[in-house]
Amino acid sequence: MDRELLLLGLLRRGDMHGYRLNEFIERDMASCVDLKKSTAYFLLDRMLRQGWVAASEEREGGRPPRQVYHITPDGEAEFQRLLRANLATYQPALFPGDIGLGYYDALPPDEARPLLAARRAALTALLDEARAAPPHAGALAWIVQHRVYHLESELGWLNEVIAALDSPTLVNTPPTEN
């Protein structure tokens, strides 16, 4: 659903062939969307069969011929439908890392602590990456902003957790909610 929305939205701003689309997604949206090339080609082909996009073959010099896609009226309608549905809902994220955290006490503290430190290092690296990401035009910039905002929040949380687990007064228990 959201992948089609992504592709249709990109095509709405201008015709593109698959390779360019993939390039753009990989270079400029790598941190936010995870869409493999084969998947993109597959989705473009399916949207073609559904009539959401149309293609015209082009060639330039000795390059392989390429399918340039452009969005159709049906595709535009579908885009609007998908966009409305997307904007109106909130899809909560899941954190597989929390499962491990839930079993933190299954490991001796001296072994568990450095592991969480490694997690924090990985998180910090992602945050630096996100902060260095190339700026986007228009509303697409929100995506990058959100990533930074979120990763900062995550780092804050992880620091709290680590501090609480390191504190010798509490016996590795998270704060109660009563």
Add this chain to the structure above:
Amino acid sequence: MDRELLLLGLLRRGDMHGYRLNEFIERDMASCVDLKKSTAYFLLDRMLRQGWVAASEEREGGRPPRQVYHITPDGEAEFQRLLRANLATYQPALFPGDIGLGYYDALPPDEARPLLAARRAALTALLDEARAAPPHAGALAWIVQHRVYHLESELGWLNEVIAALDSPTLVNTPPTEN
């Protein structure tokens, strides 16, 4: 991976049959993990074949017989392996909702605004739910804490976005990063 970690970790705290596991996950971890019953049964069966757990059939009264699983030494080793890998890494979350946000300006503002308001309402509802979630024993409580922390951060972010989009001075442009 993380699902196996979840199941092994639960079995580590005490033998259980599939139905009870599913019950616990659905009742007490619904907000944090999304694991369907069939998937749980399938994973239990596979872990059985892999020797990570063993099963003994029990019956009680006129009830259907049940497979009570307990973790094996191999399973414990695997649990530790999975736990270390999980704790040491950070798996970044993706936000499909951001794709829609990135195309916010494709809709007339009067139509887009209430859609985002609906998103915020959905988010608020999830937050209330998370705050009302039953408390957990030990380190598992971190999972609930994280969910609340994260949803609060998300709400803060969304409020910022909505405020910025509503503000008539800026032309629906997110803050630049220079």
Add this chain to the structure above:
DNA sequence: TTTTCCATGTAACTCGTTACATGATTTC
């Protein structure tokens, strides 16, 4: 008496990834 609970599964399907194939052309 119909519904719900207990308890376990199978089969078909969707979605997406991985690995691979192709072949010309430009760059090192």
Add this chain to the structure above:
DNA sequence: GAAATCATGTAACGAGTTACATGGAAAA
């Protein structure tokens, strides 16, 4: 001459979901 770039795909696989099947017992 080797490697990377351009450009598009296919085939096989894996993870997970959906829908369905079963069948006795307890509750409404």
